[in-house]
Amino acid sequence: MTADRPTADRPTADRPTADRPTGDRRYSDAVLFRRLLAQARPYWAHIGALFLVSLLSSPLALLAPLPLKIAVDSGLGSQPVPGALRALMPDALTRSRPAILVLAAGLVVAVALASQLQDLASALLRAYTGEKLVLSFRAQLFRHVQRLSLAYHDTRGTADSIYRIQSDAASIQFIAIDGVIPFVASAAAFVAMLAVIARIDGQLALVAAAAAPVHFAVARVYRIRLRRRSREVKRLESATLSLVQETLGAVRVVKAFGQEDRQAQSFVHRSGEGVRARLRMAYAEGRVGLITRITTAVGTAATLLIGARHVQSGALTLGELLLVMGYLAQLYGPVATIGRKTASLQTHLASAERALSLLDEAPDVAERPNARPLPRAAGTVAFRGVSFAYGDERPVLHDVSFDVGPGTRVGIVGATGAGKTTLVSLLTRFYDPTGGEILLDGVDLRLYKLADLRNQFAIVLQEPVLFSASIAENIAYARPGASREEVVKAAAAANAHEFIVGLPQGYETLVGERGMRLSGGERQRISLARAFLKDAPILVLDEPTSSVDSKTEDAIMDAMERLARGRTTFMIAHRVATLTGCDMLLHLARGRLTGVTSREPELASAGAGPSEVGP
Secondary structure, eight states, X not given: OOTTOTTTTSOGGGSOOTTSXXXXXXOOHHHHXXXXXXXXXXXXXXXXXXXXXXXXXXXXXXXXXXXXHIIIIIIISSOOOOHHXXXXXXXXXXXXXXXXXXXXXXXXXXXXXXXXXXHHHHHHHHHHHHHXXXXXXXXXXXXXXXXXXXXXXXXXXXXXXXXXXXXXXXXXXXXXXXXXXXXXXXXXXXXXXXXXXXXXXXXXXXXXXXXXXXXXXXXXXXHHHHHHHHHHHHHXXXXXXXHXXXXXXXXXXXXXXXXXXXXXXXXXXXXXXXXXXXXXXXXXXXXXXXXXXXHHHHHHXXXXXXXXXXXXXXXXXXXXXHHHHHHHHHHHHHHHHHHHHHHHHHHXXXXXXXXXXXXTOOOSSOOOTTOBOOSOOOOOEEEEEEEXXXXXXXXXXXXXXXXXXXXXXXXXXXXXXXXXXXHHHHHTTSSOOSXXXXXXXTEEGGXXXXXXXXXXXXXXXXXXXXXXXXXXXXXXXXXXXXOHHHHHHHHHHTTOHHHHHTSTTGGGOBOOGGGTTSOHHHXXXXXXXXXXXXXXXXXXXXXXXXXXXXXXXXXXXXXXXXXHTTSEXXXXXXXXXXXXXXXXXXXXXXXXXXXXXXXXXXXXXXXXXXXXXXX
């Protein structure tokens, strides 16, 4: 129901603050990889193709230094052309040094062209597969977050869910595409280049390989620290987004109290916390990079020194040493990539952890596997000893019992915080009672299919909720397949047609975000038109006239009178005077039903409490 009433029916203590953790789950790396790969299963063919294309980088990298060796040893020196090329070339060319130099230059161009084509194919496959993966994951999260109960959204807020869907969900692209595949391809390139160096000079291969274990050890040591830093960064970024959303959502209040500077200072302060967290993260990653580069430099220097001595002793030719050094530069590239990916992987694993934690949230209101369908309810409602509490801190309703016949108009009155909105929220099964049961047509609400149950209700809130779309689209939201004639008929029944046709674009007028381009009374009449169009058997009116002028109130009350005919109606109001047309009044005080006034006494439950004299 009215989601912006923290003081009325639910405690504010349940709401997290920017500095308060939200209890995210923690997963091991193995669990995260397993679940993310399961998410990627529909795209395994694309990922496999990308993996194969990526593997082509290894042989191309092995070919890159070969033209230099041929030019130095065979074009400038007296060494023969390598056997594979000699078999493909005429003998005359293999003995011509200018031809060998031209061949070496041509190989440089050919290898570069092949590498660029491989990069292009890899980039296209990576972009396509990655975008499809992220879209699929985001859609799954979006569908799931809509199914979560209002209690979850009341506690966590919407900004955190938005951040997880838009930002954290993108982690699957890095992990499945930009992380795992380059990691495996780099490992394959490392093994291949090390094998080639070993064939040229085994001692140099051992010296070159000695740096690799250091890289892996450093990445493993920093893994936990980097994951912890990443979680902190994500939490602070989500909190900053929450502040922005809250400020812009309440911009009229901010302006009215002249608090723009205060909100800006809060934004700078909270953003500054994020900056400091990211700097700590960058420092940790920088330390990993520093150790990696120093280790790489030491390995390169040792290989160069030993290789030079081997050239002096005649064990190696100068071209072979240059070939080894070329391979060595590329050998340490994959090692650095593995270390770098291991470090950045922790950031994305922290994001994946947050996204999967959202996906693992179970709705408080769940549909049973054998739930029964409900085509159209007759409208008989019964509360049997219903109690409810938002958490353990504060109960809201206590042992509420009453009966309502079909077509009865029920008024619900009580002071702020009495539990009025909570009562109808239980009726629409936005929450489930913590005690007792609610019956619709003699059947517990929890036994019905959830979609069928909520289709029995048309709801008009105190603060009407409109979407940033046209007036016609907002009315038709109740029944997307409705024709224009049905939309106009519903608007006329809600006393809205006259003001709509007076607008420049009529029914195609855009209402703006949350309908703020329209007045409160206009928004409310569109909301009533939406209820008319839905034509549900049960109507819930949550103080729909509390914030409009008397003339608009008369028009709304007239429309509500027509809307309530033949429907079981629950109407919430602070003032009993606005409920004079009701057949039954429920009086709530501090979560208890203190009295029932009914024009038909047989409808009131004997255990509902003492009768009171109506207005």
